[in-house]
Amino acid sequence: MGDSTLSGEGAGDYSAETDGAGGNWCHRSSHAAVGLIDVPGVDARVNLACSGASTDDVLLDGTAQWTEPSQARQLGELARTNRVAAVVVAIGANDDPRFSRLMSECVNARISLGPPCRDAVRQDWAQRLDAVVPKVVHALDDIRTALGQVGYDEGDYQLVLLSYASPVAPDIPEELRNLSACPFRNEDLAWIRDHAVGTMAEALREAAGRADARFLDFSQAGRGREACAGGNDPGREWFTRLTLDWDSFGDPERAAHASVESFHPNAEGHRQFARCIGEFLGTPDREASCVADEDGDLRVGGGGIGAEVGDRVR
Incomplete structure (x- = not known):
């Protein structure tokens, strides 16, 4: 459940009904993580996540995202006829942090040769994170309520909140800082990876604690595999570079979604x-982090958030 992190935005092969049909742009991919867990x-996996979703779109009395009703209500209906064992949620980035907009602002800062986008964003970043915590708690509480309404006790299922991985990193090759790859200023890349993503993980861990949910930290998960980190070998990367669907620009209904796969x-x-x-669902741990092992594969590591994070106000 939640936003593009779990819907599969960026992975391609979206189901036809979520790739613009009737105004539905949830972009659920057959490659999304939920289908591969x-x-x-567990013999079935259901993807309720929707690209662009905010906490409002999860709430029982929330808004409709791309024509779809509340994700909590959809879960409740699903749970009437199916035994739900675990609910994995990624939500919050599209609320006060406005992370997708932040990425766009940082691209514009590079293209326009203006000041680093971090200069404006970090002035109220801590306040944005403080504001999103109760909203995520509300969404998690409504997920529990939706399941409770159809007879579930809290011990009948796992509720897991994820944080977000950084899709970009500093010190990429200069020749990739363009509109065909990763048009960012190095100062912004460093701030996004080393501060913004980590402090957002701190806020989400707090929300998980308040909602009595488990927490899986992804803030270090993409290290060395970010967009453009592979240089001339994008096959080493786990995140999309700037992606433009040129065919969509000729279709008024699709043009606004031509670059949403990026990063x-x-x-x-x-x-x-x-x-x-x-792996995390198979452990009893309340929280853990996803980090690369010696072979470069992502595995469950220890709890907590990277030491580079610092506090929210930096």
Whole structure:
């Protein structure tokens, strides 16, 4: 459940009904992590996440995202006829942090040769994170309420909140800082990876604690695999570079969605995310982090958030 991180935005092969049909742009991919998670005893996986969703779109009395009703209500209906074992949620980035907009602002800062986008954003970043915590708690509480209304006790299922991985990193080759790859200023890339993503993870961990949910930290998950980190070998990357669907520009209904895949986990990224989520679901730990092992594959590591994060006000 939640937003583009779990819907599969960036992984391609979206189901026809979520690729613009009737105004539905949830972009659920057949490569999304949820469909790849391996948990013993679980024989079906359902993707309710929707690209662009905010916490309002999860709430029982929330808004409709791309024509779809509340995700919590959809879950409740699903749970009437199916035994729900685990609910994995990624939500919050499209609320006060406005992370997708932040990425766009940073691209514009590079193209316009203006000041680093971090200069404006970090002035109220801490306040944005403080504001999103109760909204995520509300969404998680409504998920529990939706299941409770059809007879579930809290011990009948796992509720897991994910944080977000950084899709970009500093010190990429200069020749890739353009509109065909990763048009960012280095200062902005460093701030996004080393501060924004980590402090957002801190806020989400707080929300998970308040809602008595488990927490899986992805803030270090993309290290060395970010967009453009592979240089001349994009196949090493787990995130999309700037992606433009040129065919969509000729269609008024699709033009506004021509670049939405940019800087999202790609199919390999989702495969790696799925492995770590599946491992976490098989442990009793209240929280953990996803980090690369010595072979470069994403695995469950220890709890907590990277030491580089610092506090929210920096």
